[in-house]
Amino acid sequence: MMARLVMKFGGTSVADIDRIRNVARHVKREVDAGWEVAVVVSAMSGKTNELVAWTRAAAPMHDAREYDAVVASGEQVTSGLLAICLQEIGVNARSWQGWQIPIKTDNAHGAARILDIDGSKLIERLGEGQVAVIAGFQGLGPDNRIATLGRGGSDTSAVAIAAAIGAARCDIYTDVDGVYTTDPRIVPKAKRLDRVSHEEMLEMASLGAKVLQVRSVELAMVHGVRTFVRSSFDDPADPRLGDVDNPPGTLICDEDEIVEKQVVTGIAYSKDEAQISLREVADKPGVAAAVFVPLAEANINVDMIVQNVSEDGTTTDMTFTLPVADFERAMSELEKAKDKIGYAKVQGSRDLVKVSVIGIGMRSHAGVAASAFQALAAKGINIRAITTSEIKISILIDSAYTELAVRTLHSLYGLDAA
Amino acid sequence: MMARLVMKFGGTSVADIDRIRNVARHVKREVDAGWEVAVVVSAMSGKTNELVAWTRAAAPMHDAREYDAVVASGEQVTSGLLAICLQEIGVNARSWQGWQIPIKTDNAHGAARILDIDGSKLIERLGEGQVAVIAGFQGLGPDNRIATLGRGGSDTSAVAIAAAIGAARCDIYTDVDGVYTTDPRIVPKAKRLDRVSHEEMLEMASLGAKVLQVRSVELAMVHGVRTFVRSSFDDPADPRLGDVDNPPGTLICDEDEIVEKQVVTGIAYSKDEAQISLREVADKPGVAAAVFVPLAEANINVDMIVQNVSEDGTTTDMTFTLPVADFERAMSELEKAKDKIGYAKVQGSRDLVKVSVIGIGMRSHAGVAASAFQALAAKGINIRAITTSEIKISILIDSAYTELAVRTLHSLYGLDAA
Numbered sequence: 140m141m142a143r144l145v146m147k148f149g150g151t152s153v154a155d156i157d158r159i160r161n162v163a164r165h166v167k168r169e170v171d172a173g174w175e176v177a178v179v180v181s182a183m184s185g186k187t188n189e190l191v192a193w194t195r196a197a198a199p200m201h202d203a204r205e206y207d208a209v210v211a212s213g214e215q216v217t218s219g220l221l222a223i224c225l226q227e228i229g230v231n232a233r234s235w236q237g238w239q240i241p242i243k244t245d246n247a248h249g250a251a252r253i254l255d256i257d258g259s260k261l262i263e264r265l266g267e268g269q270v271a272v273i274a275g276f277q278g279l280g281p282d283n284r285i286a287t288l289g290r291g292g293s294d295t296s297a298v299a300i301a302a303a304i305g306a307a308r309c310d311i312y313t314d315v316d317g318v319y320t321t322d323p324r325i326v327p328k329a330k331r332l333d334r335v336s337h338e339e340m341l342e343m344a345s346l347g348a349k350v351l352q353v354r355s356v357e358l359a360m361v362h363g364v365r366t367f368v369r370s371s372f373d374d375p376a377d378p379r380l381g382d383v384d385n386p387p388g389t390l391i392c393d394e395d396e397i398v399e400k401q402v403v404t405g406i407a408y409s410k411d412e413a414q415i416s417l418r419e420v421a422d423k424p425g426v427a428a429a430v431f432v433p434l435a436e437a438n439i440n441v442d443m444i445v446q447n448v449s450e451d452g453t454t455t456d457m458t459f460t461l462p463v464a465d466f467e468r469a470m471s472e473l474e475k476a477k478d479k480i481g482y483a484k485v486q487g488s489r490d491l492v493k494v495s496v497i498g499i500g501m502r503s504h505a506g507v508a509a510s511a512f513q514a515l516a517a518k519g520i521n522i523r524a525i526t527t528s529e530i531k532i533s534i535l536i537d538s539a540y541t542e543l544a545v546r547t548l549h550s551l552y553g554l555d556a557a
Numbered sequence: 558m559m560a561r562l563v564m565k566f567g568g569t570s571v572a573d574i575d576r577i578r579n580v581a582r583h584v585k586r587e588v589d590a591g592w593e594v595a596v597v598v599s600a601m602s603g604k605t606n607e608l609v610a611w612t613r614a615a616a617p618m619h620d621a622r623e624y625d626a627v628v629a630s631g632e633q634v635t636s637g638l639l640a641i642c643l644q645e646i647g648v649n650a651r652s653w654q655g656w657q658i659p660i661k662t663d664n665a666h667g668a669a670r671i672l673d674i675d676g677s678k679l680i681e682r683l684g685e686g687q688v689a690v691i692a693g694f695q696g697l698g699p700d701n702r703i704a705t706l707g708r709g710g711s712d713t714s715a716v717a718i719a720a721a722i723g724a725a726r727c728d729i730y731t732d733v734d735g736v737y738t739t740d741p742r743i744v745p746k747a748k749r750l751d752r753v754s755h756e757e758m759l760e761m762a763s764l765g766a767k768v769l770q771v772r773s774v775e776l777a778m779v780h781g782v783r784t785f786v787r788s789s790f791d792d793p794a795d796p797r798l799g800d801v802d803n804p805p806g807t808l809i810c811d812e813d814e815i816v817e818k819q820v821v822t823g824i825a826y827s828k829d830e831a832q833i834s835l836r837e838v839a840d841k842p843g844v845a846a847a848v849f850v851p852l853a854e855a856n857i858n859v860d861m862i863v864q865n866v867s868e869d870g871t872t873t874d875m876t877f878t879l880p881v882a883d884f885e886r887a888m889s890e891l892e893k894a895k896d897k898i899g900y901a902k903v904q905g906s907r908d909l910v911k912v913s914v915i916g917i918g919m920r921s922h923a924g925v926a927a928s929a930f931q932a933l934a935a936k937g938i939n940i941r942a943i944t945t946s947e948i949k950i951s952i953l954i955d956s957a958y959t960e961l962a963v964r965t966l967h968s969l970y971g972l973d974a975a
Contacts, residue, residue: 197641205637208636212634220623
């Protein structure tokens with residue numbers, strides 16, 4: 140039995156028929172190399188937006204089940220077109236819709252979760268030498284209706300299918316050729332990482348690295364799916380791309396597959412952050428709930444929360460960050476709740492950035508945070524807030540210092556390419 | 558139990574969100590009048606062509622099953638959008654894809670025939686007061702894959718669903734407000750017919766009246782479905798449209814529902830006809846097969862066939878008509894088969910038109926054909942070929958005389974509006 144491979148292509152990789160033909164050549168290369176291949180595709184770029192716009196024009200608030208029927212059609216189209224392009228170059232292939240496999244989801248139409256994938260029919264066809272071209276982003280709800288996984292859900296489809304058919308690897312083709320130590324537009328010396336652990340990738344995805352959807356990384360971590368980020372813009376005929384064991388890209392894998400663990404793997408940053416501080420909040424039980432429940436009810440995602448211990452035991456200052464897009468709404472909610480919360484005044488700053496240092500090696504290395512603070516201070520960068528986890532340090536600073544901070548930390552931890 | 562109604566809307570009736578909203582208002586009117594309603598929709602106009610063009614660009618010859626997966630997405634989108642628009646104006650509604658009902662078809666992907674429709678789930682939901690919005694043109698093949706019915710198949714879907722749920726009527730909304738005695742662009746005095754028999758409509762549809770697909774009329778005839786042709790461009794709020802028994806339009810029904818039978822019901826014409834004559838063909842068994850088998854194998858549809866009895870029992874002339882688009886190919890096929898057929902020479906004319914007189918009353922009235930020939934001769938119109946059936950006379954003439962011939966026959970049989 141040959142090993143199975145999942146290949147996933149996003150919207151820009153299937154934007155038109157020429158690009159879909161290019162994808163077919165990538166697939167043929169892997170088939171020729173001996174893999175049994177399942178391909179997961181997104182809608183042609185722009186199509187999902189067009190379909191979503193129609194549902195909104197039909198009614199601003201609309202039935203999520205009907206939204207799913209409309210929007211899932213985009214992936215259906217790509218799956219059929221890619222199957223045709225594969226057949227045209229002599230590759231045995233067929234399209235599969237979510238309901239045909241079936242990919243069973245829960246009932247949360249528009250943002251459904253995959254519950255179960257019956258891989259048996261796929262495995263049978265793959266074994267007969269037929270490539271499976273699977274419409275991503277969609278499944279079948281318990282009501283026998285199409286359910287979509289939410290935006291970017293094709294990554295999640297690909298990882299879930301890889302788990303269901305026991306794929307040796309799940310290749311995510313994107314418009315970048317891997318995961319970098321940081322954004323190469325800011326640090327030209329950024330290096331492509333050969334391997335990243337699931338835990339690190341999860342932090343990077345949550346912190347603004349747009350290579351993979353957070354949900355797909357979680358799923359890959361739970362099921363131990365080896366995910367591989369690589370470029371769909373490479374020439375499919377490039378012989379290096381056919382390397383079965385070591386093609387160009389970044390492997391996201393379990394920590395124990397990473398032999399030489401770096402202390403720090405990468406520097407991420409997340410722009411468009413805002414900060415709100417409540418001054419002289421009563422230091423008593425229930426006050427945090429009084430602040431954050433109204434914000435949650437208004438669908439405002441609060442991120443870093445810092446509360447200092449009060450000097451005198453009566454009042455304290457409370458600071459948190461949030462996306463700048465939610466800033467005005469949050470200020471207005473807090474104004475409305477002023478009497479209930481009880482605070483002296485509210486202050487806010489926009490135009491902030493969160494810079495994060497990520498690495499599983501931090502677990503066994505003390506002093507990583509201290510050296511970061513020292514290096515930033517030496518450059519005159521003021522730190523507004525800090526949060527840390529086992530494998531991550533996040534620092535809130537003024538956005539004007541973004542590039543300086545990222546470059547400083549990138550050099551500090553020895554990530555610059557020679 | 559309320560009576561059930563099927564309403565079918567074609568591509569121009571659902572061309573954009575505003576038009577779809579208009580359709581929703583037509584549906585609401587019928588729901589308010591007390592009907593249980595199932596709606597069948599086509600793809601938004603232009604969408605099917607776009608999808609077909611993509612499959613062709615992917616590969617000129619392509620897998621019909623993949624074509625079906627791609628092209629059926631157009632109706633899927635419309636069904637979801639109309640369900641949303643209905644809900645928005647307070648009508649309980651949901652979309653149904655062919656595979657959800659299911660509408661079972663044979664395996665002839667791209668031109669499938671409906672084998673069976675399980676109406677039980679639809680009937681149950683209709684009984685609960687929910688409008689069913691059904692994607693037309695599609696069903697589920699025996700291979701569990703989407704199968705489309707061929708172009709214009711949404712009419713067929715509507716009639717088949719009407720039969721499956723026992724609908725009292727199947728309303729086909731189009732861009733005209735009914736079936737006319739002839740083309741009003743040629744004869745301004747053409748009248749809208751209140752009723753037409755299935756047999757007559759079948760002849761009209763076959764002869765170029767583009768109101769209904771031939772296949773849908775056949776199906777309506779077999780199952781006795783009362784089909785009603787009406788306009789989607791009327792104002793949905795017009796109170797005359799809500800008349801349960803007698804709304805404006807044309808009812809296509811069984812002959813016994815037509816009390817006062819006209820001798821002639823309508824005059825149809827079909828442009829872009831060509832004629833081919835083979836001179837001095839050997840008059841022996843098997844010669845007709847030698848002529849028409851190669852044409853059939855080349856997918857050329859031959860229509861009127863006229864063969865004269867030979868004077869001397871050795872050779873004869875053979876004449877037939879065909880669409881002008883197939884003329885060159887037919888001439889080339891006949892050239893190739895010249896030795897096998899054995900004929901002296903081949904002659905052809907393009908630029909012809911077939912004018913047909915249709916009416917179930919002809920069965921019991923002699924002399925209809927004779928009066929037609931007389932009237933055309935009086936206007937100096939030369940008749941090139943004639944074929945007749947029980948309820949139809951078709952006459953082939955030069956296309957320059959189209960309008961004159963149609964107007965002459967329309968007056969002759971008393972069809973001009975007062």
